[in-house]
Amino acid sequence: MNRIFEWVDERTGLSGPVRDFLNYPIPKYVHRNFLYTLGGLTLITFMLQAVTGILLAFYYDPSTEEGAYDSVDYINYQLPLGWLIRGLHHYGSSAMVILVSLHMLRTYYFSAYKKPRELNWLTGVLLFFLVLSFGFTGYLLPWDQKGYWATKVGTEIAGSVPLIGSFIMHMMRGGDALGQATLSRFYAGHILLLPASVALLIVIHIFQLRHHGMAPAITTKAQAQSKTFVPFFPHWVLNDTLAGLGLLALLVYMTWANHAPLGFPADPTSNNFVPRPEWYFMFYFQLLKYFPGALEPVATILIPLFLFGSMILLPFVDLSEERRPWRKPVTTLVSIFYIVVIIVFTILGMAAYA
Amino acid sequence: MAAPKLPPLPADKGVWDDHAIDRRGFLEAAFGVLAGMGALLVAVPGVRFLVGNSLDVTATKWVELPIKVADLAPGVMAQMSYNADETDEWRAVVQRGIVYVSSPDGGNTFSVLDGTCTHLGCIVQWDQDKNEFVCPCHSGRFTHAGEVISGPPPRRLRQMATKVQDGSLFIEI
Numbered sequence: 001m002n003r004i005f006e007w008v009d010e011r012t013g014l015s016g017p018v019r020d021f022l023n024y025p026i027p028k029y030v031h032r033n034f035l036y037t038l039g040g041l042t043l044i045t046f047m048l049q050a051v052t053g054i055l056l057a058f059y060y061d062p063s064t065e066e067g068a069y070d071s072v073d074y075i076n077y078q079l080p081l082g083w084l085i086r087g088l089h090h091y092g093s094s095a096m097v098i099l100v101s102l103h104m105l106r107t108y109y110f111s112a113y114k115k116p117r118e119l120n121w122l123t124g125v126l127l128f129f130l131v132l133s134f135g136f137t138g139y140l141l142p143w144d145q146k147g148y149w150a151t152k153v154g155t156e157i158a159g160s161v162p163l164i165g166s167f168i169m170h171m172m173r174g175g176d177a178l179g180q181a182t183l184s185r186f187y188a189g190h191i192l193l194l195p196a197s198v199a200l201l202i203v204i205h206i207f208q209l210r211h212h213g214m215a216p217a218i219t220t221k222a223q224a225q226s227k228t229f230v231p232f233f234p235h236w237v238l239n240d241t242l243a244g245l246g247l248l249a250l251l252v253y254m255t256w257a258n259h260a261p262l263g264f265p266a267d268p269t270s271n272n273f274v275p276r277p278e279w280y281f282m283f284y285f286q287l288l289k290y291f292p293g294a295l296e297p298v299a300t301i302l303i304p305l306f307l308f309g310s311m312i313l314l315p316f317v318d319l320s321e322e323r324r325p326w327r328k329p330v331t332t333l334v335s336i337f338y339i340v341v342i343i344v345f346t347i348l349g350m351a352a353y354a
Numbered sequence: 355m356a357a358p359k360l361p362p363l364p365a366d367k368g369v370w371d372d373h374a375i376d377r378r379g380f381l382e383a384a385f386g387v388l389a390g391m392g393a394l395l396v397a398v399p400g401v402r403f404l405v406g407n408s409l410d411v412t413a414t415k416w417v418e419l420p421i422k423v424a425d426l427a428p429g430v431m432a433q434m435s436y437n438a439d440e441t442d443e444w445r446a447v448v449q450r451g452i453v454y455v456s457s458p459d460g461g462n463t464f465s466v467l468d469g470t471c472t473h474l475g476c477i478v479q480w481d482q483d484k485n486e487f488v489c490p491c492h493s494g495r496f497t498h499a500g501e502v503i504s505g506p507p508p509r510r511l512r513q514m515a516t517k518v519q520d521g522s523l524f525i526e527i
Contacts (some may be wrong), residue, residue: 064417065445151477153491156474169406177449180440269435269450271469271477274490286476289492293508298471 008072019345021210025229026236030214038103040240042245043202045096047132048248050195060082062187064180067266068143076262082093082293085167087255093200094134095251097280099263100131108335110315111323112215114271116313121209123201125311130198135278137190148274151186153285160300178268283342324325363367382499394516398506407443416517416524419455423518426458431480433469437527453485453514453525456498466525468512478511487511 009015030036061067061074073081104124107113109279113121136154140147155178159169174181217223230236267273277285284304291299318331325332360370391473417438426432432455440449453467467487468476476491486503487496495503500511 064442065447126357149481151472153476160474167409171405172404174408174443176409176412179447180445181406181443184443267450269452269477271433271479271490275476285492288506291506292504293502293506296506296508299506 008345018105022231022233024210024232026232027217028225028228028230029217031230031236031239032225033222034243035106037240037243038099038106041243042099042103043098044197044201044240044244045092045099045247048251049089049092049096052092053191053195054086055085056089057191062141062183063267064143064183066265068141068260070142070175071174072142072262076260080235082258084252084255085262086252090260091251091254093138094278096131096245097135100149100289101126104128105335107215108248109325109332110218111318111328112317113315114170114321114323115279117208117212117215118203120212121315122312123208125308127198127201127205128311129308130194130201132280134190134198134281137186137194139278140186141184141190141223142262143266144263145266145273146263146276147345148178148268149273150277150281151182153275153277157288157300158173160297162297162301166315216323218325276353279346281320282349283345286352372485377417408511411497414526417527418459419453419523421455421523421527422521423457423461423464423523425523426455426464426523428456428458429456431482433468435478436506436525436527439467451527454478454480454511455523464516464523466514466523470512471507472509473505473507 005015005110056075061071072086075086077083102211107121107124135203142150151332155169155172158172159165161168170176171183172185172186173179217226264270264273276282287303288299312333320326320328360375363369415438417436419434419436421434421507422438434453434455435450435452438451439447440447454467454469455464455497457464469480471491471493471494473488473489473492478489478494478496483490485498487498487500489495489505489507492505492506494505496507496511499502500513502510517524517526
């Protein structure tokens, strides 16, 4: 066994870098805090989405005239364990949105975006944006009512951008109306472009993390543990593995208790269907109601630009040395304000169509 | 542009070829130009390929509505769907849409409104009791003539061109 290992290592030279990667010292305050598993959990969910996604691609037919819908229907209701694989992919996508958000909040409240980690925060913001793009492109694929209308509304929002809106909308749809070109584009984006981009960004994200090490501890208790280390493997990896198994169990349970939904087939002429986005876009959908006529671009352009813009600018605006959230009330209160707004409008949106 | 000096090689390995190293700046620039050309050669047709036929303007056409002009009752808002043969990429499909037809005088003058909300493209619903259209997405409201009453829609409902042939009503889509 040892000789085989040495033979391979002599020809690949991999054992050194791999050993360095696995022996990386993790401060004890990180190892002891489960909040630090959120990033690893997001990565585990991404791997789960990749595996279930590849499996689904073996059966899915990306064509509008019943192909897409019927193949998803077949996967969901007839294929052995189809309900499980599609269900894991379905609930996994929501889990990913939640985990990325929590991971970002953890980073935010621990002030881990501050110098010299600004670029790691930026790759994180970009990854967050790509995860939302995954969701948006993903739920069109069954070509059911929900996906069709959410895509119609979503691309119209892009279309309301002044000057270049129409061009963006046509590029997203692959034409004037929603059709085969739209589905093909969303499919290619969802299974090729986005996974490749996300995988590349994750590598950069983790490389940067390793380059800088963990951000300094913010509590005195944690600071006392910042000079003691455990190796990344197996100590830290075991944490992530436990958390990952817990998440997998939860997703399997959710899928088993409630199979992933599939609505009626897309129908451009139905006016009794009430279009609704996925829950994580609901607050925004609700927000769009409050901006009449001429103010529409405020909701469709300025608010998203402001949200993403403030996320991007955060590490370049908050330049103070202070890392403790209770000592920097402005950033803490702003974040709480955003969270409350998102929760309130999500509830309003859900309640309006319950 | 002078390239930064290279660190010396380990003594047991050998030495840098100084003659070749002198040309490093030129070679780097040459690489930049050639690689840039290669990237452009792939990117330009690639982008054109991606745009594809996305920006084509669909020619308007006349479509017959499933109603005879004589059957239009005065003051009734009739919801109708139309079908038109279209080519979606390589596939022949039936394009469908919803319009609202009304005739205040029972068949002499008509109003045909596109049922697509001008806000974000959902299909509006006719509320007979309130005598107005309501969009189920963001609660935009329009009068029976298609004018905006309230909510986010930036424009009135699209009034479609109509013509009558042999007693049948045609609209231009």
